[in-house]
Amino acid sequence: MLRSIPRTFAAINKPSAFAGLRYKHTLPALPYAYEALEPYISGEIMKIHHAKHHQTYVNNLNAAEEKLGSAFQGKNVDEEIAVQSAIKFNGGGHINHTLFWENLTPGHKEVPKPSGDLLKEIEKTWGSFDQFVSKFNTQTAAVQGSGWGWLGYNKEFKRLEIATTANQDPLKPTTGLIPLLGIDVWEHAYYLQYKNVRPDYLNAIWHVINWKTVTDRFTTAHK
Numbered sequence: 677m678l679r680s681i682p683r684t685f686a687a688i689n690k691p692s693a694f695a696g697l698r699y700k701h702t703l704p705a706l707p708y709a710y711e712a713l714e715p716y717i718s719g720e721i722m723k724i725h726h727a728k729h730h731q732t733y734v735n736n737l738n739a740a741e742e743k744l745g746s747a748f749q750g751k752n753v754d755e756e757i758a759v760q761s762a763i764k765f766n767g768g769g770h771i772n773h774t775l776f777w778e779n780l781t782p783g784h785k786e787v788p789k790p791s792g793d794l795l796k797e798i799e800k801t802w803g804s805f806d807q808f809v810s811k812f813n814t815q816t817a818a819v820q821g822s823g824w825g826w827l828g829y830n831k832e833f834k835r836l837e838i839a840t841t842a843n844q845d846p847l848k849p850t851t852g853l854i855p856l857l858g859i860d861v862w863e864h865a866y867y868l869q870y871k872n873v874r875p876d877y878l879n880a881i882w883h884v885i886n887w888k889t890v891t892d893r894f895t896t897a898h899k
Contacts, residue, residue: 733769828853
């Protein structure tokens with residue numbers, strides 16, 4: 677379960693320019709093989725998505741934080757401000773993808789459903805699980821360009837909400853919602869298999885949703 681941006685205390689224990697205040701971000705390992713989500717998400721997509729795209733976000737986040745640390749030490753406020761967009765984009769990409777991998781699990785022939793309190797809350801909010809999926813897919817398919825579709829929890833009003841974010845904007849800093857389920861709709865997440873037909877990808881991905889992790893997040897957020 678995603679609790680924070682992963683960090684590593686590597687054997688070399690090499691700190692960044694923040695003089696020991698943080699350690700470098702690393703690519704999280706997947707809890708399943710790249711091919712494990714087939715036929716719904718191909719192994720080729722998963723390998724490129726994880727090892728190339730996510731790794732790039734990690735590398736660029738580390739580089740941006742090094743620049744921020746140097747700017748901080750040098751009291752260069754202009755540079756501190758200039759690097760914020762790179763931290764937001766690459767940090768968001770790191771947070772979002774880490775959650776995304778945890779959202780997935782080897783597939784089922786039939787679309788799995790959540791159970792217990794989460795299912796009751798979904799049915800209370802959207803009428804049925806199928807109506808929730810339909811609403812989620814419609815809103816997420818309509819994302820212009822690149823972005824994410826989310827099931828989030830509004831802690832203030834104690835309710836589930838469907839939301840979308842652009843590019844790599846993370847849900848909580850952007851909307852205040854606690855992320856329970858996130859689906860990547862950047863083309864790199866599906867184009868090799870589904871071409872430009874985003875709705876087909878969205879219909880397929882429900883076969884590999886890990887409702888245990890989503891339910892765990894809901895239980896924590898709901899307290």
